Amino acid sequence: MIEFELTEKQRFVQQGAHMVAQTIIRPISLQADREHKIPEELLRNLAQMGSSMSAMPREMGGDEEVDPAKDEKAKKPRQANRMGVLGAEEIAWGDAAVLMTLPGPGLGAPPVRANGTKEQQERFFAPFRDTTVLRWGAYGLTEPGAGSDVAGIRTTCRKDGDHYVLNGRKCYITNGGRAIWTVIFATIDPALGRAGHRAFVVEKGTPGFVCSKIEDKIGLRASETAELTLEECRVHRDNLLGGEARYEGTTKEGFMAAMKTFDSSRPMVGAMAIGIGRAAYEHARDFVKANYVLDRPIPRYRAIAEKLARCERRLAAARMLVWRAAWMADLGLANAKEASMAKAAGGQAAVQTCIDAIEICGAHGSIEDGEHAFLAKWFRDIKVFDIFEGTGQIQRIVISKRLYEGLKAF
Numbered sequence: 001m002i003e004f005e006l007t008e009k010q011r012f013v014q015q016g017a018h019m020v021a022q023t024i025i026r027p028i029s030l031q032a033d034r035e036h037k038i039p040e041e042l043l044r045n046l047a048q049m050g051s052s053m054s055a056m057p058r059e060m061g062g063d064e065e066v067d068p069a070k071d072e073k074a075k076k077p078r079q080a081n082r083m084g085v086l087g088a089e090e091i092a093w094g095d096a097a098v099l100m101t102l103p104g105p106g107l108g109a110p111p112v113r114a115n116g117t118k119e120q121q122e123r124f125f126a127p128f129r130d131t132t133v134l135r136w137g138a139y140g141l142t143e144p145g146a147g148s149d150v151a152g153i154r155t156t157c158r159k160d161g162d163h164y165v166l167n168g169r170k171c172y173i174t175n176g177g178r179a180i181w182t183v184i185f186a187t188i189d190p191a192l193g194r195a196g197h198r199a200f201v202v203e204k205g206t207p208g209f210v211c212s213k214i215e216d217k218i219g220l221r222a223s224e225t226a227e228l229t230l231e232e233c234r235v236h237r238d239n240l241l242g243g244e245a246r247y248e249g250t251t252k253e254g255f256m257a258a259m260k261t262f263d264s265s266r267p268m269v270g271a272m273a274i275g276i277g278r279a280a281y282e283h284a285r286d287f288v289k290a291n292y293v294l295d296r297p298i299p300r301y302r303a304i305a306e307k308l309a310r311c312e313r314r315l316a317a318a319r320m321l322v323w324r325a326a327w328m329a330d331l332g333l334a335n336a337k338e339a340s341m342a343k344a345a346g347g348q349a350a351v352q353t354c355i356d357a358i359e360i361c362g363a364h365g366s367i368e369d370g371e372h373a374f375l376a377k378w379f380r381d382i383k384v385f386d387i388f389e390g391t392g393q394i395q396r397i398v399i400s401k402r403l404y405e406g407l408k409a410f
């Protein structure tokens with residue numbers, strides 16, 4: 001049957017991450033938000049703790065265990081996704097922008113892992129083994145005219161001898177300015193739709209590849225969000241993920257590399273949202289405990305108690321969806337629908353909880369400094385979670401498409 005108890009190792013990760021979040025991340029959170037910058041010392045410490053390696057395959061120096069779907073000899077299913085969501089909720093409870101800035105290949109890892117050859121994986125992951133140097137990878141899919149509509153990317157790649165020449169613009173790329181490489185999704189011909197997509201690893205410093213802007217956001221202000229421009233940027237064919245043979249015929253390998261990322265990243269994003277929502281819920285709960293005696297028969301008190309109960313229920317339900325999606329990813333089961341459910345539920349539960357927490361604290365809750373300063377920050381941070389990695393509406397479309405797969409209306 002089903003067990004909801006965490007293993008000893010999982011509890012260790014959860015408790016360890018919480019301790020780190022409470023003792024060294026939360027204390028710098030407000031200042032990092034104000035200064036749009038996370039102290040390098042903190043990132044260095046977190047990198048040394050090994051947090052940045054979790055996205056990489058174990059044979060490349062990371063924590064990820066063998067994928068049973070790919071290796072039949074593997075005895076134990078991997079734990080990377082389950083460990084990932086447990087850790088992500090706790091670290092985001094401390095500060096989500098710190099989590100998004102952890103050194104490592106980040107969102108760039110899944111497409112390299114899924115589509116890269118062994119040689120490419122070795123080449124692109126190797127620099128991250130040295131955790132004494134802060135290094136990041138990035139994932140460049142979104143464009144000014146193609147966010148939700150991923151199939152509509154317009155960045156082009158033109159073959160020229162041993163190189164591809166890339167032209168286009170990518171926007172809202174996390175850690176895009178500081179990344180040593182970015183996986184750039186481009187098309188050989190926009191008319192081919194998904195079949196035209198190719199995934200390249202473009203290294204920082206490649207002529208024609210520049211960071212053209214760093215965004216000033218309402219939330220997650222300490223996390224870097226960049227615009228990247230590619231102008232006649234020549235990328236060697238060795239950096240085409242999977243090599244040319246992989247894209248022969250009308251295959252959608254490039255598009256699939258982009259989508260595959262979401263199977264593991266959406267549960268993570270759901271977990272991060274729950275971490276922020278839980279932080280806001282706990283803050284409001286402690287405020288209420290200190291200021292109200294909830295069993296008194298005052299209607300307003302009853303309304304507050306019910307609001308708190310709803311917050312806790314919403315977060316707990318979303319967490320179950322996140323854990324299920326992560327568990328499926330670890331077992332190598334197709335989880336696109338469940339990953340979308342986890343992301344949609346986590347984002348929604350946390351957005352509503354942050355709103356409720358502010359309402360519970362009244363006017364104090366909306367002030368940017370003072371005892372409730374965190375509430376204002378979490379309120380600004382959480383909105384983004386309903387947008388990136390696919391908006392709430394897009395998750396609902398993914399879910400409904402899978403529910404009615406095969407029906408003509410879709």
Ligand SMILES: Cc1cc2nc3c(=O)[nH]c(=O)nc-3n(C[C@H](O)[C@H](O)[C@H](O)COP(=O)(O)OP(=O)(O)OC[C@H]3O[C@@H](n4cnc5c(N)ncnc54)[C@H](O)[C@@H]3O)c2cc1C
Nearest residue numbers: 139140141142147148172173174387388389390391393394
């Ligand atoms: C902080 C942050 C970090 C990010 N990091 C990255 C990153 O590292 N890499 C990367 O590639 N991208 C990144 N993104 C981009 C993000 O994934 C996109 O913003 C997101 O996919 C939404 O795309 P869009 O902004 O173009 O909105 P649009 O697609 O223009 O959507 C606008 C609105 O229309 C709705 N909509 C769109 N299509 C439909 C439809 N068919 N049916 C119903 N409603 C629809 C949407 O739900 C939304 O409400 C990041 C964004 C942010 C804010």
